[in-house]
Amino acid sequence: MDHNMIALLMFSTMLLMMVTGQRVFGAIGFVAVVAALALWGQGGSAMGFSAVMKLMKWTPLLTLPMFVFMGYVMSESRLADDLYRMFHVWFGPVPGGLAIGTILLMVMISVMNGLSVAGMAIGATIALPELMRRGYDKLMISGVIQAGSSLGILIPPSVVLVLFSLIARQPVSELWLAGAVPGLLMATLFILYILVRTKLNPALAPPMPPEELAAVTRAEKFRLLRAGLLPVFIFVAMMVPFLNGWASLTEASVIGALAAVAAAVVKRRFTRQVFEVATRQTLAITVMFMLIITAALSFGAVFDGLGAGRAINDFFLNSLGLAPWQVLVLMQASFLVMGMFLDDTAMLVIVAPVYVSLAKTLGFDLVWYGVLYTITCQIAYLTPPFGYNLFLMKAMAPPEFTLPVIYRSVFPFVLVMIATLILVMVFPQIALWLPQTVLGR
Amino acid sequence: QDTIKWRLQTYAGPALAEEVVKPAIEAFNTIANGQMEIELYTADQLVPTSELFRAMQAGTIDAVQSDDDSMASPTEVTVFGGYFPLALRYSLDVPALFNSWGLKEIWEEEYAKVGIKHISAGSWDPCNFNMKEPINSLADLKGKRVFTFPTAGRFLAQFGVIPVTLPWEDVEVALQTGELDGLAWSGITEDYTAGWSKVAPYFLTNNISGAWIGHFFANMERWDALPAHLQQLLQTCFDQSHYRRQWWYWAGEAKLRVEGTDMTLTSLPDADYAQIEAAAQKFWEEIAAESPLKAKVVEIIKKYNDTMVKAGQPYRYG
């Protein structure tokens, strides 16, 4: 059989295997090792294992458990409670204010962790009950929490950008800084959308009743502002040593994790229970990531061994005869479609190496491309039928948040994200200005 | 008749592979005219460099371009591959030692024992320091985190250098993010080719080895299965590849020292360099003591250098 056919077969079998509901890493790994054995006989048996040794040398992966741990310490010790209360009190009187407050809370949480899981957990436990009590529309609640928490991977620190840095071989510091402005831009657009939407239909997001507002004293209002210092403390403790070169990326991630613990200890919330859950869940999430990456790496290596990467490159560059930006649009569009069905980590390890080399050949800035990729991942978290945030929402929210509600709720937010994606594509400086200014590249 | 397909993975990343192996592969594929085709893979593409040797033994990969040291060959001679400190002064020392002084036979025999065909040894670039901060004395090296070869790292540790081993492709980023202070990996040509000259702009002119020993290897069964004319063609193309590298480096090193704009040159005081040379002699003895075969290779290297010194200029100055 022709190599391109085998590659195509591998890819479609993998998608099919995913639908079986077997564990994602098992589905990908199975296709990878079957193909390796079919192609290379006994020699192929080492292929899957090689990925484990390769991962061992990917030093920045050491940050993964640290960032996951940080997120769990934060959500489990309810460090964000005061933070939410602050936004509640200050934005409550505005129509849609609590939804806006939730987005701002998510920005703050994003500054303190590198995934979207912590945001989802905090959103579902703190923001959701309050928004429900306040009579917000279910679609609005579900959409705000899912979209807001996805900012965690765009606003630094970001685990997705660490993984991208390993694939694209670009400095994490530049990638993180490049994600900051687009992340804030996206948050701003979310808020604009909420404002417009509530202006048109105030019933979706009723403001805080005046009598409840009157109960909050001025002193209380200003006391709550102090809660905003927490994210600043954690962010500074981690990023300043890193950006100044005093601590390496891996060391900075440890500092970040310990800063989160310190904050929880100071607030007397670092209980045995928090310690246990954070430690166990960190293992669970780290294992999940590592097993998927291991399987996807073998898949990618076999895929590459078949020359599929070259074939795709050739197809985009020579067969289609398109201009570079047209190729870029096609790549992003295909990423969006794949993101609907594929796990984003798998997508990163299998597809991104091909696309990154394409982007490089076309002369695009890979730091900028990393930001585009991350926004695509955020969208993938939200687009039905398969998406992390969709699953997490279903798992964490009360039963009246049915799957159809969850699916429908993300729609407007996905449009806002695509708008951000297009803005960053058209104006690369939105991403590149900050790293260029700070690091002088 | 079906085309024979081989997969060859090099230790080099894409930018370097473009110069140091791709021309030879393209030449081979052209002359083989459809009878055989080699697909080239760059560092870590199919298997990680640390598993390269086993992958070649198992037949996942048919052939490999690498030095013995970075691919961790399980042979007695591994320590001499790459940069054995100060054993070589010029690039011609490598073919001289292999073809006239008997190293080729030793290598072939050692690799045959582990199921690998040693096809061809060649000399590649010298090993200089290129650093983020200028090195003006031996003391300046103390505490620096330096990306280097395992054996070179063992040797350099006595001067306070902290040797670091990373995937080749991560080096540039590690220099930018401060995980590395510099490299003891290559000559100036490679520094410019890999883009390291921009991130580690100080070049120390004193090298710790005047040339690198690198090879082409193949899985023995796959090699034996080839018809004689294709074996000969492989041999010739790989030999030619070493030759191409030789002039590419020789011309590049001199030209970039004089005309390169990225890097500032610094040198060690003679007394400091003499200290390194003396330490190298001691290091040779330590290695020789490890096994009879290693002692045999060290003996050849010593005799060779002795002869070169006695021959005087232009073989050795001073």
Next chain:
Amino acid sequence: MPGWCLAYIRLIDRVTLRVGRFAMYLLYVMMAIMLFSSVTKILHMPAIWTLEMAQFVLVAYYMLGAPYTFQLDTNVRMDLLYSRYSPRGQAIWDAFTVFALMFYLGVMLWGAFDSTVYAFEMNEVNPTAWRPPLWPIKSIITFSFLLMLLQAGVHLIRDIATIRGVKI
């Protein structure tokens, strides 16, 4: 269900739990190594072993922890259809697809075992200046894949029990 099945499940579950709980705390060992690394770097006496050691511990952490996450069932599934089935439906489905998982784990075990034997025979060391032997970490990886495979067997038995309507 036959008695040996129950004994097997009990044994593997217990081993997995013990190993997993141990692995869980390696997180703090990683933190300690990296903190030590930065402190010694600030004091201008960096050690050559910290980064490699941290890498080894990371591998041991997620490898030894992996069988435990089978028990916790925290490995992500694309479960749009799957989640709509009844528990029995899921069990039937799983009893088939688990063989794909077992095949993958089996090949990984094969590769890991070969590589470990090689590490012992050749006295393989990490190609770095520190040159630590590789057999310890490779043995850990081999053991982990074996345990994952055995744990997948536990799931298969449980699924069969569910299909038969037996409670274990």
